[in-house]
Amino acid sequence: MSGGTKPGAMWGGRFDEPPAELFKRFNDSLPIDWRMVQQDIAASIAWARELHAVGVLSEHECQRITEGLNDVARHAATLPGPPLASGLEDVHTWVEHELVQRLGDLGKKLHTGRSRNDLVSTDIRLWTRDCILERRRELAELRRAFLDIADRHAHDPMPAYTHLQPAQPVTIGHWALAYEAMLARDSARLLSALDRVNECPLGCGALAGTAYAIDRHRLASALGFARPSGNSLDAASDRDFALETLAVFAACAVHLSRLAEDMIIYNSAEFALVKLSDRVTTGSSLMPQKKNPDALELIRGKCGRIAGAHAQLLMLLKAQPLAYNKDNQEDKAALFDASDELSLCLRIAVLVMDTTTFDLERCRARASAGYANATELADYLVARGVPFREAHEVAGKAVRVALAAGQPLEALPLEALRAIHGAIDADVYDVLTLEATLSKRRAFAGTAPSRVDEARAAARTRLASEQA
Numbered sequence: 177m178s179g180g181t182k183p184g185a186m187w188g189g190r191f192d193e194p195p196a197e198l199f200k201r202f203n204d205s206l207p208i209d210w211r212m213v214q215q216d217i218a219a220s221i222a223w224a225r226e227l228h229a230v231g232v233l234s235e236h237e238c239q240r241i242t243e244g245l246n247d248v249a250r251h252a253a254t255l256p257g258p259p260l261a262s263g264l265e266d267v268h269t270w271v272e273h274e275l276v277q278r279l280g281d282l283g284k285k286l287h288t289g290r291s292r293n294d295l296v297s298t299d300i301r302l303w304t305r306d307c308i309l310e311r312r313r314e315l316a317e318l319r320r321a322f323l324d325i326a327d328r329h330a331h332d333p334m335p336a337y338t339h340l341q342p343a344q345p346v347t348i349g350h351w352a353l354a355y356e357a358m359l360a361r362d363s364a365r366l367l368s369a370l371d372r373v374n375e376c377p378l379g380c381g382a383l384a385g386t387a388y389a390i391d392r393h394r395l396a397s398a399l400g401f402a403r404p405s406g407n408s409l410d411a412a413s414d415r416d417f418a419l420e421t422l423a424v425f426a427a428c429a430v431h432l433s434r435l436a437e438d439m440i441i442y443n444s445a446e447f448a449l450v451k452l453s454d455r456v457t458t459g460s461s462l463m464p465q466k467k468n469p470d471a472l473e474l475i476r477g478k479c480g481r482i483a484g485a486h487a488q489l490l491m492l493l494k495a496q497p498l499a500y501n502k503d504n505q506e507d508k509a510a511l512f513d514a515s516d517e518l519s520l521c522l523r524i525a526v527l528v529m530d531t532t533t534f535d536l537e538r539c540r541a542r543a544s545a546g547y548a549n550a551t552e553l554a555d556y557l558v559a560r561g562v563p564f565r566e567a568h569e570v571a572g573k574a575v576r577v578a579l580a581a582g583q584p585l586e587a588l589p590l591e592a593l594r595a596i597h598g599a600i601d602a603d604v605y606d607v608l609t610l611e612a613t614l615s616k617r618r619a620f621a622g623t624a625p626s627r628v629d630e631a632r633a634a635a636r637t638r639l640a641s642e643q644a
């Protein structure tokens with residue numbers, strides 16, 4: 177005999193031998209799916225009601241099963257972790273086993289007409305529904321942090337980059353609202369995914385549908401689902417809803433990694449645009465002067481893990497024949513881990529953004545440096561009838577002259593500028609100021625302080641209405 181305990185409690189009938197110990201460890205999912213114990217019980221209670229409605233359970237039996245399941249739920253809530261000593265295969269088996277312990281043979285009626293295939297899918301959907309709502313709450317909190325920065329620094333200038341080269345000045349408010357916009361889209365994507373998560377597979381049986389005259393619409397609404405899933409063969413093994421949720425998590429993690437990178441760079445001694453607080457940085461064991469942006473580096477690093485979970489589920493689903501296959505048991509590890517990690521990243525990002533200070537003087541100085549106003553000179557010439565391509569060339573020459581002189585554009589004397597192009601006059605200095613550069617970008621979505629004011633008010637209203 178190859179070791180092992182007893183044949184699976186739920187399916188031992190046709191087996192002579194118990195599973196090998198090693199295989200049992202390989203096969204059991206209780207350590208992971210334990211997290212869905214409350215969902216499994218909720219689904220079971222709703223199922224018992226339907227069994228009563230079709231006459232499988234009497235009123236009294238249904239009531240006893242419901243009470244029994246509620247008792248199991250209370251017991252489960254007191255356990256510190258998965259009850260591995262039970263030796264049971266998965267959370268569904270555990271719940272049923274506990275019920276039978278309490279009710280004897282009556283507990284054995286619960287699994288009538290259902291399968292673990294429709295049950296597990298229902299449990300994951302219930303779990304994912306809550307998970308989406310929680311991640312959206314955390315997203316809202318991070319958006320709030322960016323809106324606070326936008327309020328504090330609506331009009332303060334900072335440099336903005338393309339290719340990590342100083343490009344044009346923007347306001348800090350505009351920068352903060354850029355991240356708020358990404359997170360708002362992630363939140364909207366989650367809401368859209370929720371619509372497809374919110375379907376009830378229970379009553380689809382193993383794959384062909386249940387043989388009992390269950391009212392699946394009533395069952396779905398009892399569990400708060402928008403509708404029952406429409407094809408039992410599909411529903412028994414569909415995990416798109418989790419795939420889609422993980423895709424949004426991955427996109428959100430990518431946004432957070434961009435934020436982390438911005439902040440790491442801005443916090444570096446070379447840029448010094450922001451100062452991270454001691455509360456989210458660490459020291460070096462060797463170099464006493466160091467203050468390392470570990471919180472941000474971990475956010476950046478965990479992006480790989482979260483995006484990896486999406487790739488993991490995608491590959492898990494690839495080429496699975498209809499319908500349920502045990503491969504699907506691997507879905508939960510990916511989903512749970514990505515959700516936990518994203519939750520941490522979002523909450524840490526709030527802590528970082530709430531405690532970071534901007535060095536306003538340095539931001540202003542860097543916004544004016546690096547010839548970020550070269551575009552203004554070109555636009556100035558355009559206003560004087562010079563075609564843009566020529567104006568661009570002239571402004572480029574002016575930058576070269578200024579570079580050689582080690583001066584910003586606006587420090588070049590008028591004669592020097594006129595030597596480059598005769599259309600340049602004394603009023604050019606007005607357009608080369610930081611304030612002029614910012615306030616000119618007044619078209620919708622631009623960084624002009626008046627637009628930033630509008631945008632942050634709109635973003636606040638949108639966030640408030642989403643939360644209502």
Ligand code: ARG
Nearest residue numbers: 205266292293296500504505
């Ligand atoms: N533990 C399984 C899972 O997570 C439950 C479904 C088992 N179904 C089956 N036909 N073996 O997928």
